[in-house]
Amino acid sequence: MNHREKVHRFEASISPHLGAAYNLALWMTRSPADAEDLVQDAFLRAFAAFDTFRGEEAKPWLLTIVRNTTLTWLKRSAGSPMAFDELPGHEIPREPSPGPEAQLLASCDRDQVRNALAQLPADFREALVLREFEGLSYREIATLSDVPLGTVMSRLSRGREWLKRLLTRPTEAPAR
Amino acid sequence: MTCQEARLLLMAYQDDELSPADTLHVEEHLETCEACRAAHAEAQTLSQLLRDPELYAQPSDELASRIQFAIRQQQKTAATPLLIWSAVAAVFIAAISIAVFLNRPVPPDLIASEVIDSHVRSLQPGHLIDVPSSDRHTVKPWFQGKLDFSPPVPDLSAQGWTLVGGRLDYIDRHPAAALVYQRGKHECNVYLWPNAGGNSRALSQSADRGYQVIHGSNASLNYWIVSDLNLAELRDFAKAWE
Numbered sequence: 504m505n506h507r508e509k510v511h512r513f514e515a516s517i518s519p520h521l522g523a524a525y526n527l528a529l530w531m532t533r534s535p536a537d538a539e540d541l542v543q544d545a546f547l548r549a550f551a552a553f554d555t556f557r558g559e560e561a562k563p564w565l566l567t568i569v570r571n572t573t574l575t576w577l578k579r580s581a582g583s584p585m586a587f588d589e590l591p592g593h594e595i596p597r598e599p600s601p602g603p604e605a606q607l608l609a610s611c612d613r614d615q616v617r618n619a620l621a622q623l624p625a626d627f628r629e630a631l632v633l634r635e636f637e638g639l640s641y642r643e644i645a646t647l648s649d650v651p652l653g654t655v656m657s658r659l660s661r662g663r664e665w666l667k668r669l670l671t672r673p674t675e676a677p678a679r
Numbered sequence: 680m681t682c683q684e685a686r687l688l689l690m691a692y693q694d695d696e697l698s699p700a701d702t703l704h705v706e707e708h709l710e711t712c713e714a715c716r717a718a719h720a721e722a723q724t725l726s727q728l729l730r731d732p733e734l735y736a737q738p739s740d741e742l743a744s745r746i747q748f749a750i751r752q753q754q755k756t757a758a759t760p761l762l763i764w765s766a767v768a769a770v771f772i773a774a775i776s777i778a779v780f781l782n783r784p785v786p787p788d789l790i791a792s793e794v795i796d797s798h799v800r801s802l803q804p805g806h807l808i809d810v811p812s813s814d815r816h817t818v819k820p821w822f823q824g825k826l827d828f829s830p831p832v833p834d835l836s837a838q839g840w841t842l843v844g845g846r847l848d849y850i851d852r853h854p855a856a857a858l859v860y861q862r863g864k865h866e867c868n869v870y871l872w873p874n875a876g877g878n879s880r881a882l883s884q885s886a887d888r889g890y891q892v893i894h895g896s897n898a899s900l901n902y903w904i905v906s907d908l909n910l911a912e913l914r915d916f917a918k919a920w921e
Binding site: 510513514521522524529530535538539542543547550551604605608609611613616617620631634635636640641656659660663666667670 | 690691694721724726728730734736738739742743745747749750
């Protein structure tokens with residue numbers, strides 16, 4: 504594969520997933536400027552590694568590189584983005600009910616959801632973004648995040664539970 | 680299916696990750712259980728909230744073109760080392776070719792040409808001989824100290840060849856002894872230098888520019904004989920000389 508052909512094939516198969524790459528990087532970093540730099544970096548890495556691309560699913564392949572690039576950057580940055588226990592008592596299962604909380608949830612607006620998602624621990628947020636935004640399967644998320652399938656399910660379950668709690672906290676989400 | 684079992688499968692059901700059999704079991708349970716139905720509805724509400732397209736971060740057009748530019752630059756920077764390596768390889772191959780060319784044995788026809796050149800030059804006035812003597816006992820010692828071998832100088836007067844003299848020459852990058860014989864008006868040069876390979880070779884001949892060339896090797900010497908004599912006469916001479 505000569506270089507012109509490589510660029511051509513890369514732009515045909517990988518570049519269409521720029522949106523997914525940026526979305527993941529933005530939700531992981533919560534910073535548009537950093538996300539742009541990381542996505543560009545990830546694309547150059549992806550291009551360098553394109554010879555190893557064997558025509559598998561392009562989106563998970565690219566997102567793996569985006570995730571690794573972003574994680575490396577996050578670890579180098581100050582502070583730990585991987586802290587889990589920012590919210591107390593998240594292990595306590597809440598009984599779902601068709602009562603006021605469900606209506607509260609249904610009445611949430613987009614900014615509330617955006618803020619709540621941004622507050623989630625990084626691992627949960629990552630799993631939710633890959634599942635809800637990108638529609639990746641558990642298996643794909645497990646491969647991409649390099650964790651067992653059970654961990655993916657646990658992160659998704661706990662992430663959703665956290666999100667519900669954040670969105671239905673009376674102080675932050677007053678009923679309308 | 681109990682509620683407890685259903686709740687364990689509910690998330691995977693929502694995410695469409697259940698086997699068809701489990702999917703059926705969960706759906707049967709949801710038909711009959713209001714609490715689990717509520718839980719499922721809540722999960723779906725949350726999922727719908729997240730799937731708001733407005734939450735999906737869109738990259739700027741500027742990022743797309745920046746990346747496209749960077750990728751194509753990558754192509755150029757990647758191509759440059761390739762060009763350099765090609766150039767290096769070309770020079771390397773050329774160097775090897777030259778080395779091979781310099782080291783390979785010079786083809787006999789090139790030596791023949793060289794021998795004829797030398798022969799023609801020797802016929803120009805004043806070039807033929809360094810040591811004018813018909814006496815082989817004068818000619819042979821003359822080479823001592825001038826060459827690192829001692830050329831044989833046979834007496835061929837019985838065959839009609841008169842020794843005229845000897846000369847130093849340089850053939851095929853070797854210092855060579857040139858012996859000059861004469862019969863009638865015809866000069867004949869015999870070039871001798873050590874046979875590095877040590878393999879003797881039968882006589883072979885070639886012709887160029889009106890001159891006949893015969894050459895051969897014995898265990899110690901290469902010899903080239905050149906003259907304007909016809910081939911049969913030169914062959915007689917060569918046999919006599921051998």
